[in-house]
Amino acid sequence: MTAFATAPKLKLAVFKFASCDGCQLQLLNLEHELLPLAGRIEIAHFLEASSRVEPGPYDLSLVEGSVATPADAARIRRIREESKVLVSIGACATAGGIQALRNRADVEDWKQRVYPHPEWLSVLPTSTPIADHVKVDHELHGCPINPLQVRRVLLRALLGTTPDLPSGSVCHECKRAGRVCVLVARGAPCLGPVTRAGCGALCPSLARDCYGCFGPLDDPNPPSLAGRLAELGLGPRDVERRFRGITGYAPAFRALADRIAEERSAEETGGSADD
Amino acid sequence: MPRSPSDGDEANRISASRFLARPRLQELIDALRGRGYRVIAPVPRDGAVVYAEVESADALPRGLRESQAPGRYRLEAATGDRVFDVVNGPGALKPFFFAPRETLLQVRTDAAGFEASETLPETPPTAFLGVRACDLAALGVQDRIFRRGRFPDAWYEARRRDVLVVAVNCVRSAATCFCTSFGTGPEAREGHDLVLTEQEDGFVARSGTPAGAEVLDGLSLPPAGAERVEAEHGALVACAEGMERGIDTEGFPELLYARLEHPRWAETGERCLSCGNCTAVCPTCFCHDESDEPALDGSGAVRVREWDSCFDRDHAQVHGLNFRPHIAHRYRQWLVHKLGAWIDQFGESGCVGCGRCITWCPVGIDITEEVAALRTEAP
Ligand code: SF4
Ligand code: SF4
Ligand code: SF4
Numbered sequence: 001m002t003a004f005a006t007a008p009k010l011k012l013a014v015f016k017f018a019s020c021d022g023c024q025l026q027l028l029n030l031e032h033e034l035l036p037l038a039g040r041i042e043i044a045h046f047l048e049a050s051s052r053v054e055p056g057p058y059d060l061s062l063v064e065g066s067v068a069t070p071a072d073a074a075r076i077r078r079i080r081e082e083s084k085v086l087v088s089i090g091a092c093a094t095a096g097g098i099q100a101l102r103n104r105a106d107v108e109d110w111k112q113r114v115y116p117h118p119e120w121l122s123v124l125p126t127s128t129p130i131a132d133h134v135k136v137d138h139e140l141h142g143c144p145i146n147p148l149q150v151r152r153v154l155l156r157a158l159l160g161t162t163p164d165l166p167s168g169s170v171c172h173e174c175k176r177a178g179r180v181c182v183l184v185a186r187g188a189p190c191l192g193p194v195t196r197a198g199c200g201a202l203c204p205s206l207a208r209d210c211y212g213c214f215g216p217l218d219d220p221n222p223p224s225l226a227g228r229l230a231e232l233g234l235g236p237r238d239v240e241r242r243f244r245g246i247t248g249y250a251p252a253f254r255a256l257a258d259r260i261a262e263e264r265s266a267e268e269t270g271g272s273a274d275d
Numbered sequence: 276m277p278r279s280p281s282d283g284d285e286a287n288r289i290s291a292s293r294f295l296a297r298p299r300l301q302e303l304i305d306a307l308r309g310r311g312y313r314v315i316a317p318v319p320r321d322g323a324v325v326y327a328e329v330e331s332a333d334a335l336p337r338g339l340r341e342s343q344a345p346g347r348y349r350l351e352a353a354t355g356d357r358v359f360d361v362v363n364g365p366g367a368l369k370p371f372f373f374a375p376r377e378t379l380l381q382v383r384t385d386a387a388g389f390e391a392s393e394t395l396p397e398t399p400p401t402a403f404l405g406v407r408a409c410d411l412a413a414l415g416v417q418d419r420i421f422r423r424g425r426f427p428d429a430w431y432e433a434r435r436r437d438v439l440v441v442a443v444n445c446v447r448s449a450a451t452c453f454c455t456s457f458g459t460g461p462e463a464r465e466g467h468d469l470v471l472t473e474q475e476d477g478f479v480a481r482s483g484t485p486a487g488a489e490v491l492d493g494l495s496l497p498p499a500g501a502e503r504v505e506a507e508h509g510a511l512v513a514c515a516e517g518m519e520r521g522i523d524t525e526g527f528p529e530l531l532y533a534r535l536e537h538p539r540w541a542e543t544g545e546r547c548l549s550c551g552n553c554t555a556v557c558p559t560c561f562c563h564d565e566s567d568e569p570a571l572d573g574s575g576a577v578r579v580r581e582w583d584s585c586f587d588r589d590h591a592q593v594h595g596l597n598f599r600p601h602i603a604h605r606y607r608q609w610l611v612h613k614l615g616a617w618i619d620q621f622g623e624s625g626c627v628g629c630g631r632c633i634t635w636c637p638v639g640i641d642i643t644e645e646v647a648a649l650r651t652e653a654p
Contacts, residue, residue: 169551171551178325180365184347
């Protein structure tokens with residue numbers, strides 16, 4: 001008998017907001033590790049794994065998805081109240097997700113164009129990260145999240161400590177893995193230098209450039225990298241697109257992309273005025 | 276201090292030099308393998324050369340050379356069948372001894388308390404073939420830190436213990452090289468067991484240790500002769516003189532300490548991505564982080580060490596405060612430590628002039644340019 005085995009089980013809940021379920025799936029992808037964990041964790045609310053639902057409060061809540069409807073906005077507040085520790089998981093929950101593309105558009109207009117009965121829809125004009133609505137204790141980034149990081153969050157929660165997640169760039173992981181840099185050796189427009197570590201440098205390990213799915217690292221420098229991408233031959237539109245991906249609504253990426261967009265439109269109007 | 280190559284005793288040098296015809300390089304590899312070494316050598320991979328295990332001389336970057344510039348590296352075809360014309364790639368010897376990630380301890384807990392045991396790596400005897408003078412010098416720097424410091428590192432030592440080094444003198448430098456500024460190259464002077472200098476049809480070979488001499492003797496090579504040794508000397512002088520970059524280290528470290536408020540730091544802080552590539556490729560950088568990975572069943576944990584970087588924001592995070600909050604602070608920390616404070620700390624420079632931090636910086640920040648700018652007094 002170990003000292004920890006006698007401790008009460010950690011009551012875990014997993015909730016879904018506007019998202020594709022892929023991050024919750026990473027939890028299930030822990031497969032053979034779930035069995036020993038099952039003795040230490042009580043899965044109290046995890047609809048993707050079990051239809052049995054226990055009421056709160058929960059020791060640890062993992063929240064996937066972004067807040068996209070008025071009902072979401074109310075529900076996340078209830079979940080926060082019921083959760084000792086709340087961890088948002090994935091690009092949707094931490095940065096608004098790909099659905100945050102609508103944050104730059106007129107949602108009313110899109111509704112009219114796409115749906116036969118737009119009046120049946122109740123949506124917010126924006127898709128926003130969980131932390132915009134409630135206090136979040138930790139964030140797990142990525143699209144999807146890395147199962148090893150979920151594992152770390154669970155095991156650290158069992159010990160009552162913080163998960164201690166990386167704050168630096170994907171380049172750290174890329175170099176530790178002994179990869180040859182695709183930006184330097186091939187001129188590929190890699191976002192690794194401004195993207196948060198955590199994926200294990202998955203894309204560069206497959207000889208392709210990082211597209212930033214973990215979002216910006218703490219204190220990134222997107223303008224300098226954007227300058228380098230331009231030197232590598234990307235036009236302003238391509239650079240803007242590069243930063244408007246899955247985590248494009250994250251403030252550091254958004255600020256850069258918005259600035260490029262502004263400069264482009266200023267140039268275009270300037271150009272037509274000259275004509 | 277820059278030094279001229281081959282200032283040793285001319286006659287001794289000639290008598291000590293053998294000639295290894297290029298087709299016989301395989302015999303050297305076989306001899307090393309026959310003595311129980313795995314052989315690690317530069318091989319082309321993913322557009323660069325990386326150190327990897329080889330069984331055959333055919334795996335070497337034959338007929339290739341590279342072009343390097345700040346933030347840019349390309350392998351290119353060259354005429355001829357020389358195998359050591361690619362000066363270097365992103366990786367030095369560092370990862371082989373100071374592992375990017377490794378388990379240090381296994382901790383077991385039970386009702387009575389906990390018990391920790393070291394998990395030392397089991398590394399086969401290893402021969403490195405094609406090690407450059409600057410990397411050899413960097414190995415010396417890391418040896419003095421990890422092996423000869425007040426707290427010798429058992430994990431480094433376990434990997435480092437049974438190693439044989441076949442160095443290769445540089446007869447060609449990359450545009451990013453500046454080893455002459457630190458006197459670490461282009462000729463390998465110490466720390467090698469064998470050294471080769473590549474010529475049109477083969478290699479001038481000499482031993483540096485009894486272990487190297489034994490390998491060399493086993494190959495029964497003909498003498499290189501005065502003419503080849505003369506040509507070798509000329510090639511090394513030409514390589515040293517042809518080096519495009521340099522750092523004027525006059526007045527270090529005090530000069531750097533006197534420049535801590537120089538406006539250049541803020542300018543470079545605007546360019547620097549704080550990505551840490553420079554520290555990862557630097558053959559002397561040794562910063563690391565340790566963390567504990569708990570076991571699934573709660574029976575203990577493993578303690579893991581991995582490379583860290585002074586460019587990582589968390590590196591300077593202490594009790595809720597960060598004492599290097601801006602990228603400029605981190606760049607300054609790196610450069611002033613590498614070229615200045617290292618001298619106070621270890622009695623030598625932390626830079627050997629390999630140029631990797633210049634080439635592998637995604638935005639091409641050039642330490643030699645930075646120093647030149649910092650040397651000029653702020654306006
Ligand atoms: S490939 Fe990308 S992630 Fe890897 S070192 Fe280069 S820029 Fe960084
Ligand atoms: S500081 Fe740069 S040039 Fe000097 S040893 Fe490190 S990587 Fe090489
Ligand atoms: S100097 Fe270059 S490689 Fe080093 S952290 Fe800054 S951008 Fe990255």
